[in-house]
Amino acid sequence: MAAVSNQPTFDLREPGGWRRNKNLIATGLMYLAFVVILIPLCFVLYEVIAKGAKAISWQFLSNGTIPPNVMPLGQGGMGAAVVGTLEITAFAALMAIPLGILGAVYIYEYGGRNWFAKVISFMADVMVGVPSIVMGLFIFTVWVIPQGLNGLSGFAGSLALACLMLPLIIRSTFEMLRLVPNHLREASYALGATKSRVVLTVVLPAAVSGIVSGSLLAVARAAGETAPLLFTIGAVESLNSNLFSGATTSLPSQIFSNALSPYVGAEERAWGAALTLIAIAFILLFTARIVTARFTRYTR
Amino acid sequence: MEQPEQKIQLTVPKSTEAAAKQDDDRFTGSPVFDANSVSIYYGTFRAVTDVSLTIFENEITAFIGPSGCGKTTVLRTLNRMNDLVVGARVEGDIQYRGQSLYERGVSPTAVRRRIGMVFQKPNPFPKSIYDNIAYGPRINGIRGKKTLDEIVERSLRQAALWDEVKDRLNKSALGMSGGQQQRLCIARTLSVEPDVILMDEPCSALDPIATGKIEDLMHEIKSRYTIVIVTHNMQQATRVSDRTAFYSVLRDDKSDTRTGVLVEYGRTQQIFEDPHDTRTQAYVTGRVG
Amino acid sequence: MSTAIKADPAKPAGSARSLSTRRPLGDRGFQLLALLAGILVLAILIGIAVSTAQQGSSWFSTAGFSGIFSTVWNPGSNQFGAMAFVYGTVLSSLIAIIIAVPVSLGVALLLTEVVPRRLAAPIVTIIDLLAVVPSVVWGLWGILVLEPWLQPIYASIASGVNGIPVLDNLFGESNGSVSGASFFTAGIILAIMITPIITSLSREVIATVPAIDKEGAYALGATRWEMIRGAVWPHSKSGVVSAILVGLGRAMGETIAAALVIGSSVQVTSHLFVPGYSIPAVIANQFGESSGEFRSALIGLGLVLFVITIIVNLVARAVVARSDRRSRGA
Numbered sequence: 041m042a043a044v045s046n047q048p049t050f051d052l053r054e055p056g057g058w059r060r061n062k063n064l065i066a067t068g069l070m071y072l073a074f075v076v077i078l079i080p081l082c083f084v085l086y087e088v089i090a091k092g093a094k095a096i097s098w099q100f101l102s103n104g105t106i107p108p109n110v111m112p113l114g115q116g117g118m119g120a121a122v123v124g125t126l127e128i129t130a131f132a133a134l135m136a137i138p139l140g141i142l143g144a145v146y147i148y149e150y151g152g153r154n155w156f157a158k159v160i161s162f163m164a165d166v167m168v169g170v171p172s173i174v175m176g177l178f179i180f181t182v183w184v185i186p187q188g189l190n191g192l193s194g195f196a197g198s199l200a201l202a203c204l205m206l207p208l209i210i211r212s213t214f215e216m217l218r219l220v221p222n223h224l225r226e227a228s229y230a231l232g233a234t235k236s237r238v239v240l241t242v243v244l245p246a247a248v249s250g251i252v253s254g255s256l257l258a259v260a261r262a263a264g265e266t267a268p269l270l271f272t273i274g275a276v277e278s279l280n281s282n283l284f285s286g287a288t289t290s291l292p293s294q295i296f297s298n299a300l301s302p303y304v305g306a307e308e309r310a311w312g313a314a315l316t317l318i319a320i321a322f323i324l325l326f327t328a329r330i331v332t333a334r335f336t337r338y339t340r
Numbered sequence: 341m342e343q344p345e346q347k348i349q350l351t352v353p354k355s356t357e358a359a360a361k362q363d364d365d366r367f368t369g370s371p372v373f374d375a376n377s378v379s380i381y382y383g384t385f386r387a388v389t390d391v392s393l394t395i396f397e398n399e400i401t402a403f404i405g406p407s408g409c410g411k412t413t414v415l416r417t418l419n420r421m422n423d424l425v426v427g428a429r430v431e432g433d434i435q436y437r438g439q440s441l442y443e444r445g446v447s448p449t450a451v452r453r454r455i456g457m458v459f460q461k462p463n464p465f466p467k468s469i470y471d472n473i474a475y476g477p478r479i480n481g482i483r484g485k486k487t488l489d490e491i492v493e494r495s496l497r498q499a500a501l502w503d504e505v506k507d508r509l510n511k512s513a514l515g516m517s518g519g520q521q522q523r524l525c526i527a528r529t530l531s532v533e534p535d536v537i538l539m540d541e542p543c544s545a546l547d548p549i550a551t552g553k554i555e556d557l558m559h560e561i562k563s564r565y566t567i568v569i570v571t572h573n574m575q576q577a578t579r580v581s582d583r584t585a586f587y588s589v590l591r592d593d594k595s596d597t598r599t600g601v602l603v604e605y606g607r608t609q610q611i612f613e614d615p616h617d618t619r620t621q622a623y624v625t626g627r628v629g
Numbered sequence: 630m631s632t633a634i635k636a637d638p639a640k641p642a643g644s645a646r647s648l649s650t651r652r653p654l655g656d657r658g659f660q661l662l663a664l665l666a667g668i669l670v671l672a673i674l675i676g677i678a679v680s681t682a683q684q685g686s687s688w689f690s691t692a693g694f695s696g697i698f699s700t701v702w703n704p705g706s707n708q709f710g711a712m713a714f715v716y717g718t719v720l721s722s723l724i725a726i727i728i729a730v731p732v733s734l735g736v737a738l739l740l741t742e743v744v745p746r747r748l749a750a751p752i753v754t755i756i757d758l759l760a761v762v763p764s765v766v767w768g769l770w771g772i773l774v775l776e777p778w779l780q781p782i783y784a785s786i787a788s789g790v791n792g793i794p795v796l797d798n799l800f801g802e803s804n805g806s807v808s809g810a811s812f813f814t815a816g817i818i819l820a821i822m823i824t825p826i827i828t829s830l831s832r833e834v835i836a837t838v839p840a841i842d843k844e845g846a847y848a849l850g851a852t853r854w855e856m857i858r859g860a861v862w863p864h865s866k867s868g869v870v871s872a873i874l875v876g877l878g879r880a881m882g883e884t885i886a887a888a889l890v891i892g893s894s895v896q897v898t899s900h901l902f903v904p905g906y907s908i909p910a911v912i913a914n915q916f917g918e919s920s921g922e923f924r925s926a927l928i929g930l931g932l933v934l935f936v937i938t939i940i941v942n943l944v945a946r947a948v949v950a951r952s953d954r955r956s957r958g959a
Contacts, residue, residue: 059852066854070743073735074752080821081759084770142666150663153426160667163674169875169942170935171882173909174677177931181680203673210670223463227525229424231476231532232453234652236659241479246466264763267884270913292765292885299769299889307773314766321761447652
């Protein structure tokens, strides 16, 4: 005869009703958020590629004469702007990257409890938030004005971009230095290395992949900036490959001026320049990714 | 020389040379380190109090004791590694071969070139095996490839690692096993030909076989170096060391702080077979710690 | 043990040579170099403040307090009131924040709590792609594609809310029309641009929530959403607020995209679908033809923007610091 068991029955199914629905809705909204960010990205890439491809040709990329806005596509090209962007950004990187790395080294390696290093670190973070147009105004005021009309040059633009890149590189390098395990530094000290040796021969090599990828991202950001260049490089109609004398132009500047002009040719040129600029930015982004991946494999 | 009256009973004489001589007639080398009433502070916190002992040449000296008793702290003052800790301060005097280590004008870099250190967890640089060993000589100005090759081979042989890695000197050091990495770190320390080698629990992260290899290594190089080793493992202390220093913890109930203190120091055999202090006896017989 | 390789007998290891060597010149030099690089940061910031203040001083002194706070901007008659631009900057940035925050937080939570590891990487890639598109390209797309597309949408919304009290003031027509180039469009473009930074900062913050807290919530039988509300949110509240403020600062300083789509019309109005102006936009558009006091006013506006963004950044840090202190004391 079976004993009647009075055990309570448990309901092990999912909590029903309102709780479950709330969870589902929340998860659904999160996925929706992702779709929302996907939409503009796809749209802009589609437009840029579709409209820009029409304009891209070898002549477009290399011809050194910038046509007036009224001209239709096919006359002149963006060569001057491509050269301008490459030169100005490269020189800015040349200035900002070593200084940024040194600045981060000062804050992290020589900082300790030093109050001054804390101030500098704080200032670097503040500097990240300074609007790019203010950087442009700064260089305009201290560099361009004193030289009169001769102040406008690619170099002035490089100065402005370097000011923009400096805090970014300091920040990303600082994070990388923090990730280098302390016992590597100790091993180097224990062998009788001076502090500068420890930093140069052990710490920086260990952090190099992160530093490189952080720098590449800063370069990508600088290459796409327009505002710092507005008042510093002027405008030209033909190629000026001399960075240090004479006004020049850049891809973002060209996009900006062509976007404001109502002519069809100008529009098409703007799309073509935009496609070129996006291509440069994406190449830098993917290079940064590859660098991070490869070096992580080596140090593991 | 008698210790002045203290709150706790210490049986360690001020100069342990006298104690050493009175033990047996085995030959004792010249003193390498002479510590006199050394106290170590982190900020206002006194981590170690009133340590006095002498380390002798070509001997292996072991520091043993429970966790938190300051043995690693004392070890790190011997090569001024505590300088790297913000707020660390040393009171008292440490003499290295007759010269004061903490005098003004003494360069920590020069100190560390003579007094090397092997750490608890192997810490090879993320470079090749060759570059790891060549690092020390290179920062000391040695550039010639032939000389560096010789130094690398000699150091790896001394560490009993040469045969295992001679065909892959250019591979990353991180690809080796834990025991090999630690022997690499020892070889790296040997490459600058130090006078003293400090070891901070070098085998605690290794398996017994790797541990055995390193202990054999220590015996082999003892004749050319002076070694001080911090260890948690009492059997290891009995296996390798000539002298042992036992540290313990003084607990201050009012401020709830623990301060390390040297309890007893003497020949290893004496410490383990005939400890003079009751705390030493409790620790080595396994009742505490 | 090879006997052919011996230690160098000329340098006996145990010699008691002097331990004192002066710090080598190279070591000191390197430290100095690093210090100079650090000082450079300070120098640039101070330089910005000083130079813009100096250049803008003629505007400050001429316009005086009342002049600066006026909404009248008329270069022809030397009237340079800043309020219209401050209004536009704040308004478009607020719209951007309202749009961007839910989206950014949603994606951040998606990445940290919902999707499995494998799916996280492509999503992060998409965010990175979004972040690396240059601002001028967003502006170009905005002015040539988005605006024409939005204009009829604005028009139908406006006719829909015609007559309804509050909504009409916000979304209705002003002076008989709505425009594709408007505060709202600028807000949309800015939102797209600041989403990546808010997302990545929020992700970092949410990732620091201790796993035990999350597990504790699950162990009580909570659903994932309940766990997020109960365990994740209290921990990351301040960090997320700080991330939002950083995004706000970015939106306020963004120049080119705003300049292209905001409509370049000096007016202060509650209607969102009409053209407006912001500080960066007016500087970008009118600097070229400016001179004298006009130029001084523009540079002075730059200083105003500089100060506003610094204040926003400082508040962001203060929020984090205050909650850190509170949680440590707790």
